[in-house]
Amino acid sequence: MAIEVRIPTILRSHTGGEKTVQGSGDSLSALIDDLDARHSGIKGRLIADDGALHRFVNVYVNDEDVRFTGALETPLKDGDSVTVLPAVAGG
Amino acid sequence: MARFDSLIDSLGGTPLVGLPALSPSPEVRLWAKLEDHNPTGSVKDRAAFFMIQAAEAEGRFKPGATILEPTSGNTGISLAMIARQRGYKLICVMPENTSIERRQLLEMYGARIISSPAEGGSNEAVAVAKKLAAEHPDWEMLYQYGNPANARAHYETTGPEILADLPTITHFVGGLGTAGTLMGVGRFLREKVPGVAIVAAEPRYGELVYGLRNIDEGFIPELYDPTVLTTRFSVGPNDAIRRVRELIDREGIFAGISTGAILHAALGVAEREVAAGRRADIALIVCDGGWKYLSTGAYDGSLDEATEALDGQLWA
Numbered sequence: 001m002a003i004e005v006r007i008p009t010i011l012r013s014h015t016g017g018e019k020t021v022q023g024s025g026d027s028l029s030a031l032i033d034d035l036d037a038r039h040s041g042i043k044g045r046l047i048a049d050d051g052a053l054h055r056f057v058n059v060y061v062n063d064e065d066v067r068f069t070g071a072l073e074t075p076l077k078d079g080d081s082v083t084v085l086p087a088v089a090g091g
Numbered sequence: 092m093a094r095f096d097s098l099i100d101s102l103g104g105t106p107l108v109g110l111p112a113l114s115p116s117p118e119v120r121l122w123a124k125l126e127d128h129n130p131t132g133s134v135k136d137r138a139a140f141f142m143i144q145a146a147e148a149e150g151r152f153k154p155g156a157t158i159l160e161p162t163s164g165n166t167g168i169s170l171a172m173i174a175r176q177r178g179y180k181l182i183c184v185m186p187e188n189t190s191i192e193r194r195q196l197l198e199m200y201g202a203r204i205i206s207s208p209a210e211g212g213s214n215e216a217v218a219v220a221k222k223l224a225a226e227h228p229d230w231e232m233l234y235q236y237g238n239p240a241n242a243r244a245h246y247e248t249t250g251p252e253i254l255a256d257l258p259t260i261t262h263f264v265g266g267l268g269t270a271g272t273l274m275g276v277g278r279f280l281r282e283k284v285p286g287v288a289i290v291a292a293e294p295r296y297g298e299l300v301y302g303l304r305n306i307d308e309g310f311i312p313e314l315y316d317p318t319v320l321t322t323r324f325s326v327g328p329n330d331a332i333r334r335v336r337e338l339i340d341r342e343g344i345f346a347g348i349s350t351g352a353i354l355h356a357a358l359g360v361a362e363r364e365v366a367a368g369r370r371a372d373i374a375l376i377v378c379d380g381g382w383k384y385l386s387t388g389a390y391d392g393s394l395d396e397a398t399e400a401l402d403g404q405l406w407a
Contacts, residue, residue, distance in 0.1 A: 008301050045306065056309025058325075065293075065323035083325065086301050087309040089213035089236065090163075090268035090294060090407065 003031060003076055006083040014042040023082075028059065029072040031082065046084065047072075056087045098130045099173060102140055103248045105129060107256040107374065112341040113354075119364045119371045121357055122257055123344065124249070126377055131165075131172045131196075133347075133379035134249075138271050139169030141244035142233040143177070151231055154178055159230040161185075161220035163213050163405045164193035165379060166235050166269075171200035182230065184220040186212050188299070189405050192383040212300035212405055213268075214310050235269045237313030245275025253374050254283055261364075262373040264357040266349050266407065267291040267323065270315040272376060277319040291323040292356035294331065294349060294407035324359065326352035328401040332389050334358070335381070339390075347379040348389050349407035 003023050007015050015021050021039065025031035036043035048054045052071065059066045060083045066074040076082070095101040105128040110121040126134035146152050157180040160170055167183035174181040181202040185194070188209035197204055205223070207216040217236065224232045235241050253276065254260065263280055265272045277289035303309065317323075328348070335351030338344045346354075357375040364371040381390060388400030 009298055010301070010303055010306060054306065055311070056306050060325045063325050063327075065291075065325065067317060068320065068322040083295075085295070085325070086303050086306055087311050088211070088301055088303065089161075089217050089310040089312065 002078060003080050003082055005031070005035065006081070008085050010086055011042060011045055011084065014039045014045065025076055027072070027076060028061070028066055028070075028074045028082070031076055032072070058085045058087050059083070060085070097176075099140060099176060102130055102136055103252065105252070107253065108344075110338075110342050110344075113337065113358070115358075115361050115365050119361050119369075120373065121354075121361060122372065122374045123342075123377045124253060124374060125344075127346070127380040129169075131168050132382070133165040133169065134272060134376060135165040135169040136172075137244040137248055138235060138238075138241040138269070139166055139173055141240040141247075142235065142238050143170070143173050143179075145238075145240035145243075146231060146233060152179060155180070157182060157227075157230045159184070159220055159224055159227070159232045160235065161207075161213065161216035162235070163189050163216070163268075163407075164197075164383070167202060168193065168196050168200065170233070171197050171202040174202070175200050182223075184216045184223065186216050186405055188212070188403055190384055191386050196383070209403065210299055210302040211308075212296065214303065214308065217310065235271065236310075239314070241269055241271035242275040242278075242314050245272050246279045247275075249376075250276040250279030254280065257372055257374055259372045260284060260287060260374055261369075261371045262288045262290060262357075262360055264290040264292060264353055264360065264373060264375040266353050266376060266378055267293040267315075268312075268349075268407065270312045274314050274316060274319055281319065288321040288360070289319055290356055290360055291320050292353040293323060293325050294352050295325045295327045296405065296407075297328075297402040299403040300405065324356040326355045327398075328406060329394060329398045330355045331406070332397045332401070333394055335389065336394075339381075344377065345381045346377045347381050347384050347407075348387070348401070350375075350377045350379070352407060353378070 129136035331351035
């Protein structure tokens, strides 16, 4: 099972500078565990001490914000595209 | 009635037009709220007017007062027009990666522009404006990201207008920047229309804009309340440009690029409703016309060329 994950500049120190990495898992939580096994420390940047997604980290599965689709329990399937972005001001 | 005492009095009351060619079926229809019909040509006129009016009512603005605001363009243009009419000075803190037309319009209305670095986008503009406000206590910052009058403008005007024109509404799709439109329209519709879906379309910019030094420098507008939303989509420049071109080709509407992002989310919602066999009336915001973005390259050349041209620009 391959899921493409786009990593923002600020987290690329964990991926050896790679913009896009591959991962696997049947939920976002499982995917993050899988990524952390190969990109040490990335989980600690995405997830806060309370176990939820970091307040200023947005994660999208196929462009939809996971906070509206089950957060860390959002189901994933082969071919899904995951994008991680810091929350910044728009407008 | 189409006669008004002044330009500002003509605010709002914008048309809601059907999109028959882009709607997927007679049961699932799209409707566009043409906010480019406002006095300075964008949805931000509503927030700007309500914020200035609220500050005046609180006695914050003395004659000749100086207003300070972080803005990527439209809010600044709206504020500049109203400030000029009322004898206020306006200073806009604007990221340097915004289109030249927006700067030209601000200068035409007599506003002063302070540029903030491209890297970090509006985040940096907010930070610079907050610093300037602390250094100049006599400057009044309206602060659109946290000013309740921004959302109230849409609660009191945009929302009721949409419901009056489309009582069968099932979905509202708006752009997520300050969150003012989505929070105001969203709260109003949720009170009046059981089961209505409120959908946010958020522009996804190039990497430059997300260039924070530290994740804790992230920003969530104070107005943003996720419980008002049903869901939220991130839309990249490629999809936004493709849709804004479809809007011209299929419906004759020449809109700005952020509207392309909103249309993309609306069409995604429409597809889900068709697949589920449900009836839907989906209202979406046309934030502004395309005039201010001609220089960005979004409207000419191939889609790939246009997408590349937008990289690093604040296009919404």
